[in-house]
Amino acid sequence: MADAAFEHVFHPSDFSEASDIAFDHALKIALAAKRDLTIVHVTSDPSSVEGQHFPSVRDTLTRWKVIPPGGSTKHIVKTGLRVKKVKLSGNDPVRAIKQRLNKKPANLIVLANRGQDNRPRWMNKTVSEPIARDTQTMTLFLPHGVRGFVNHQNGDVSLRRVLMPVDHTPNPQHSILTSLELVTILDCHNVIFNLVHVGARTHLPNPKLPSGDRWSWRLLVRDGDAVSDILDVANNMVADLIVLTTQGHNGFLDALRGSTTERVVRAAHCPVLAVPASEYLFP
Numbered sequence: 001m002a003d004a005a006f007e008h009v010f011h012p013s014d015f016s017e018a019s020d021i022a023f024d025h026a027l028k029i030a031l032a033a034k035r036d037l038t039i040v041h042v043t044s045d046p047s048s049v050e051g052q053h054f055p056s057v058r059d060t061l062t063r064w065k066v067i068p069p070g071g072s073t074k075h076i077v078k079t080g081l082r083v084k085k086v087k088l089s090g091n092d093p094v095r096a097i098k099q100r101l102n103k104k105p106a107n108l109i110v111l112a113n114r115g116q117d118n119r120p121r122w123m124n125k126t127v128s129e130p131i132a133r134d135t136q137t138m139t140l141f142l143p144h145g146v147r148g149f150v151n152h153q154n155g156d157v158s159l160r161r162v163l164m165p166v167d168h169t170p171n172p173q174h175s176i177l178t179s180l181e182l183v184t185i186l187d188c189h190n191v192i193f194n195l196v197h198v199g200a201r202t203h204l205p206n207p208k209l210p211s212g213d214r215w216s217w218r219l220l221v222r223d224g225d226a227v228s229d230i231l232d233v234a235n236n237m238v239a240d241l242i243v244l245t246t247q248g249h250n251g252f253l254d255a256l257r258g259s260t261t262e263r264v265v266r267a268a269h270c271p272v273l274a275v276p277a278s279e280y281l282f283p
Contacts, residue, residue, distance in 0.1 A: 005138065005178045006033040006185065010106035012040045012097055012131065015053055018112035021152070022142045023055040025271070026110035028150045028157065029140075031066065032185040034080025040100060041086075042093040054085045064155030094130045101135050109139040113265055129262055132274060138178070141265050141272045148271050149240045159188045163239040165230050165260075166195045168205045170277035175245040176207055178275050183215060191215040196233050198226045227263045235269060242272045 011026035013019040023039070030037035039054055058076065061067045067075040076083065090096040101109075113128045132139035142148050149159040162179060166172040176193075183191045193215055197204055201221050209217045222229040234242055244261050265272050 005107055005181050006030070006035055008036045008038065008104075008106040008108070009033075010038050010040065010101065010109045010137075012042070012093070012109070012111050012128075013055060014093075014112075015041065015055075016112070018142070018144060020055055021146070021148055022110050022112040022140075024060070024150045024152050024155075025140060025142060025148055027055075027057060027060060028155060028186070029108065029110070029182070030083075031061075031079060031081050032187070036082045036084070038084045038086060038104070038106065040088055040097060042088045042090055042096045044089070044091050046087040046089050057081075057083050060155075063153065066155070093127050094134070097131050098134055101137065106137055109135070109137050111139065111141065113141040113143050129265070136276055138276060139274045141268075141274065143265065143268050143270075143272070146268075146270060157186045157188060159183060159186060159240045160191050161237050161239050162191060162193045162241045162243060163230070163234050163237065164193060164195050164243040164245075165226070166197055166205050166207060166245075167199065168203070170245045170247045171207075172205065172245045172277075173207050174277055175243050175275040176209065179243050179273070180210060180212070180215065182273075189214050192218060194218045194220055194233070194237060194239075196220045196222060196230060198222045198224065198229045226260050227267070230260075230264055231267055239270045241270060242268055244272060244274050246274050246276050 006029055009026050009030040011023055013023060026037060041054065058071065061076065062069055062071060066079060086100070088096040088100060109132060111128045111131065128141065149157055151158070164172065164175060164179065179193065191214060195217060200223065204221070220233060222233065230242070242264060244264060246261050261274055
């Protein structure tokens with residue numbers, strides 16, 4: 001299985017603890033895929049930000065025992081990982097990041113979703129959600145207070161229980177294949193994919209479910225409110241990841257007006273991967 005979905009991982013950071021958790025996930029995925037990682041910080045005064053302010057790839061890989069203590073850039077290059085740290089100038093993080101992604105598109109955005117608060121950090125929902133919505137790029141959200149499936153200390157991955165709501169529209173097939181790609185590159189085993197359909201059993205979708213020795217499939221049918229049922233199942237099964245299929249420009253986070261995706265993102269107690277359906281992807 002190819003790793004085309006993770007050729008370029010893009011991580012916006014405001015240097016907060018929440019962003020550090022998202023950084024762990026971005027680094028782990030890019031490292032596993034042996035691909036590119038771009039770390040971006042937006043500031044009105046780029047001269048005030050030095051390289052040491054960015055999360056340290058070298059220190060993290062050393063702590064994870066990927067490279068030896070005192071390892072050099074050469075050791076990082078040998079892993080296949082290519083890292084770029086970028087300072088963007090501006091007072092509007094959303095605009096600056098969108099302009100960057102327009103010039104150099106990414107396959108996956110990994111970011112913290114802190115919710116709305118009054119703390120002096122810009123990576124809250126008013127920034128993270130518009131970035132995902134407006135760029136129509138697959139996005140991994142790390143909700144506030146969630147540690148995620150990558151262990152900060154040793155880099156180990158704990159990804160066994162995946163919840164994926166499915167329906168006829170949008171078509172979940174691309175999300176299914178992308179999720180399998182993710183667990184494959186992360187070398188996860190005994191993964192249980194729980195496909196949840198909220199609605200009548202007579203209207204069940206029939207996606208193709210590839211077989212494999214690393215994963216299995218379960219189907220759950222619920223008949224109630226989509227968001228409440230998704231969150232209820234996720235909490236009961238202690239999901240490690242929720243995968244949502246989104247509908248591109250017209251439906252992706254629905255301009256923050258109450259779509260299923262953004263309501264789940266804001267209330268989930270685990271990471272949420274929002275995957276645009278293939279028919280809505282840009283060519």
